[in-house]
Structure formats: structure tokens, C-alpha cells
Amino acid sequence: MATATGISQERPGATTLRGNPYTLIGPELKVGDHAPDFDLVNDSLQPVNLDKTGKSVRIFSVVPSLDTPVCDAQTKRFNEEAANLPGLDIYTVSMDLPFAQKRWCGAYGVDKVKMLSDHKTGSFGQHYGTLIKELRIESRAIFVVDKDNAIRHVEYVKEVGEHPNYESAMSTAKSLIK
Numbered sequence: 754m755a756t757a758t759g760i761s762q763e764r765p766g767a768t769t770l771r772g773n774p775y776t777l778i779g780p781e782l783k784v785g786d787h788a789p790d791f792d793l794v795n796d797s798l799q800p801v802n803l804d805k806t807g808k809s810v811r812i813f814s815v816v817p818s819l820d821t822p823v824c825d826a827q828t829k830r831f832n833e834e835a836a837n838l839p840g841l842d843i844y845t846v847s848m849d850l851p852f853a854q855k856r857w858c859g860a861y862g863v864d865k866v867k868m869l870s871d872h873k874t875g876s877f878g879q880h881y882g883t884l885i886k887e888l889r890i891e892s893r894a895i896f897v898v899d900k901d902n903a904i905r906h907v908e909y910v911k912e913v914g915e916h917p918n919y920e921s922a923m924s925t926a927k928s929l930i931k
Contacts (some may be wrong), residue, residue: 754878756850758840761778761779761818761879762778762779762780762882763776763777764776764777764778764779764781764882765888767882767892767909768892768909768910768911768912768913769783769900769911769912769913770885770888770912770913771914772912773885775885775888775892775919776885776886776887777882777883777884777886777892777909778870778875778878778882778884778885779878779880779881779882779883779884779885780880780881780882781882781895781909782896782904782907783866783904784904784905784906784907785849785903786902786903786904787802787904788896788898788902788903788904789803789880789881790792790802790803790804790880791843791871791877791880791881792873792874792876792877793846793869793870793871793873793876793877793920794851794870794871794873795851795867795868795869795873796808796851796854796855796858796868796870797851798851798905799829803902806844806862807840807841807842809840809841809842809880809900810840810842810843810897810898810899810900810929810930811841811842811843811844811896811897811898812831812841812842812843812895812896812898812926813818813846813877813881813894813895813896813898814827814828814831814843814844814845814846814866814923815826815842815845815846815847815877815878815881815886815891815893815894815895815896816828816845816846816851816891816893816894817847817848817885817890817891817892817913818848818890819845819847819849819853819854819857819879820849820851820853820857823893823914823915823916824847824893824926825831825857825861826916827893828845828863828866829861829863830919830920831843831862831890832864832866833847833865834867834919834923835865835866836865838923838927838930840930841926841927841930842867843851843865843867844866844867844868845866845867845869845871846869846870846871846877846883846891847867847870847871847890847891848870848871848872848875848878848889848890848891849870849872850870850874851868851870853857854868854870855868856912857909860879865929866902868903869892870897871884875889877891878891878892881894882894882897882909883909885913885914885921891911892909892910892911893898893909893910893913893917894907894908894909894914894917894920895907895908895910895917895922896927897922897926899929900929905922905929906922906925906926908921
């Protein structure tokens with residue numbers, strides 16, 4: 754996210770990967786913030802922004818790459834949750850190409866979570882504070898957004914290789930679905 758000087762906000766050491774510190778680009782969002790817009794593409798290469806995700810309760814599950822064990826498990830877990838909770842839309846956001854996302858979903862029968870790729874612009878990562886500067890991949894994070902686009906749950910997972918708190922995110926999402 755550009756500041757008045759046109760330089761993105763940087764948060765050195767905000768995340769680690771295998772214990773090594775890395776810089777996150779973008780703000781550290783908080784509960785109550787308005788969900789920033791973004792410019793992503795879906796697995797059909799169609800542009801998707803915040804408005805196109807609708808007005809339901811949404812979880813944005815941010816992962817570095819579907820081809821890693823924790824990202825694989827996180828996305829499969831949210832796919833199971835999505836199957837059991839009508840009124841909740843779950844999106845996985847990564848830098849993976851849309852073709853790779855589609856292939857991965859087909860290989861594992863993931864059909865409830867919607868895949869969004871940030872590979873073109875990195876706008877999601879820059880606006881949500883999840884873009885790892887040195888690696889140009891997303892850091893692991895979870896955002897629960899309500900029907901009015903207010904952020905109701907935020908988790909930036911400090912160590913990229915660790916799982917998020919699934920129960921906390923799901924509890925918040927369930928409380929918002931009426």
C-alpha cells in the first residue's frame with residue numbers, strides 16, 4: 754500500500770520462515786478495519802476484487818503455496834469447513850498461478866474453497882500486509898470479513914511454517930452467520 758511518499762509500508766521481521774526473519778509489505782490490519790480492495794484472478798483468469806466476493810461472511814485464507822504441507826492441510830481443512838457451513842464463502846489466496854491452483858484442487862477434490870491468485874500484482878499482499886518482500890510470496894494469515902466488509906478476525910501467523918488457529922477463525926465466522 755503506497756504512502757504519501759509513494760513507498761510501501763514495510764514491517765521488518767514481522768514474519769519468519771524456518772526461524773529466519775522476513776519483511777512484510779503493507780499494513781498490519783486490525784479487527785474493525787474496513788477490508789481493503791484487491792486485484793486478484795480466479796482459476797478462469799477472471800479478475801476478482803473485494804466487491805466480486807459478494808456480501809456474505811468470508812474467510813480469506815492466505816498461504817504461501819498450495820504445494821507445501823501446511824498450505825495443503827490448511828486449504829483442505831477450510832474446504833471441509835465450507836462444506837458444512839452455508840452462508841460462508843472461503844477463499845484461498847496465494848501467489849500460485851491460477852493453473853496450478855486449479856490442478857491442485859482437481860487432484861485433491863477441493864471444490865468448496867474458491868481459489869484466488871495474487872501472482873499478477875501482489876495487491877492483496879500489499880493491501881493486507883501479507884506480502885513477503887524478500888521472497889515475493891504471501892505469508893500465512895487468516896482474515897474473516899463480515900457482510901459489510903469489516904474485518905472481524907485477523908491472524909498473521911508469525912512462523913510461516915505453522916498452522917493458523919482454525920478454531921478461532923471458524924468461531925468468529927459462525928458468530929456472524931445469522
